[in-house]
Amino acid sequence: MTNPIGIHALVWAGGWSRDQARHAIASSAEAGYDLIELSALEPDTVDAAGTAALLAEYGLAASVSLGLDESTDVSSEDPEIVAAGRRRLTAAVDLVRDIGGNYLGGVLFSKLGRYTTPPTERGRAHAREALATLADRAAASDITLGLEFCNRYETNLLNTTAQTLDFIAELGRDNVVAHLDTYHMNIEETSFREPVLAAAAAGKLGYVHVGESHRGALGTGSVPWAEFFTALRDVDYTGTITFESFSSEVVHPSLSSNLCIWRDPWTDGMRLARDARQFLRDNLDV
Template identity: 50%
Template sequence: MNPLGVHSLVWVGELSPEPLRGAVERSREAGFDLIELSLHDPGAMDVADTRAALAAAGLDVACSRGLDFDADISSDDPRTVGRGAVQLAESVRLTRELGGRYFGGALYSALGKYPRPVTARGRANCVAVLRDLAAEAAGVTLGLEVVNRYESNVVNTARQALDLIDDIGADGVVVHLDTYHMNIEEGDLARPVHECAERLGYVHVGESHRGYLGSGTIDFPRFFRALAAIGYQGPITFESFSSAVVAEGLSNNLAIWRNLWDDGADLARHARAFVTEQLTAARMNRR
């Protein structure tokens, strides 16, 4: 079975010790194997306390983040690129200290709407920073999450992620697919999975409106059949956002304006059951 994860923003919008301990415990109670932590406010986190909570719950951890525009590694400005490189290196260090082996997200640019395409210089800066980061990441896999055009101008499709990985030319860099973004940018939900094949390292499942799985327009059976066809055995993490849980800054960057759900526990239990059913049906379909 694939490790099944849940994003911490299903539970809490902050990384301070007590709320984070609660998120870890509720993730365990809902039957997940992994919790994903967004490192949007790393200074609020007590790393030792969080690692102890994860160990007590028997949960693995994955980490993610996006960059701010003043730390955009796809910028033409060397100082801006330098700030982004420092943020990414610190995030890899935090991931390792938490006991995690995966750090992903839109690592290649700021997370937000750009007014113009990325420049050749900006893309070259991005490649150079990620190549150096991969060389120093020892034991932590870097995942390039494919996001929609309103959240980056660098990587919007699986093909673009694969091209960027080829240009980086380093081991330990994988594609991170997300059904929410795929539903906007890709022609279908199966082809990108097959295109990535063994270079697919992490998966987010999110509905077209980021609410309850199965209540939107995404063709999840097709997506899970594609995962089964390539023999994908990596993590599958449920990601959902609502204005009921607010992370300062990040919620605004992601345009979380609507209250899509109130009960994170019910949402999480439903998601775990839904993903398990989809995985089972896809594997049966292969036989």
């Protein structure tokens, strides 16, 4: 398999100042990755031109991900909150375009955080309308949108591959795909093979996050990696595979709280990144 291999920026830095961006991009290249995934919770604050220049300097590609918050939740019933969410998503698509990327993923359909009630039909309709409009804007710049279903504690709208595929079918946009994440699959799915096969059969297996069950080093938790990588090989998945891990060693002001990153499963980002790259190489080259 010759998949582009990525790493999440939060392995390196909790923000995206000029110095943090250089450190994260340079470190990703040094550790042997093809791509860095930017966490753009506030996309209009990112220096797109500076980021594009750094990516070119180090020969790295980039994707962008984000999760909406309480004030920008496009699955809200409040029209003003939905409008704010639409503006943030539009800014994120424009950021992907301006850094020379072609992928925007994450929790684009709701807030990233715990809900206390199920989604409403009106809220679901708001999310669907917002993403259909966003997909059309993204298509104009050859950008793919990936819907990352998350566990029940981080969204109430899409928790499984099946739910995500149904939602994508409702959108009816060719440039919207399913974004599978092994950390969330380990909580919500009953298999690591069938979701891969289902997404591939629908032509919607578009992006993969590899994260361990405890969000630490790959191969040290309970994710059944052999089952998952065998499924990817069986469907001839050639898309991006991005390593994602979080520790209190690197803290983002809001994301660390939303994801409940209270401890440090690792303290040395470079060692973690090199070990993860070797783990992926070993499993993908089987």
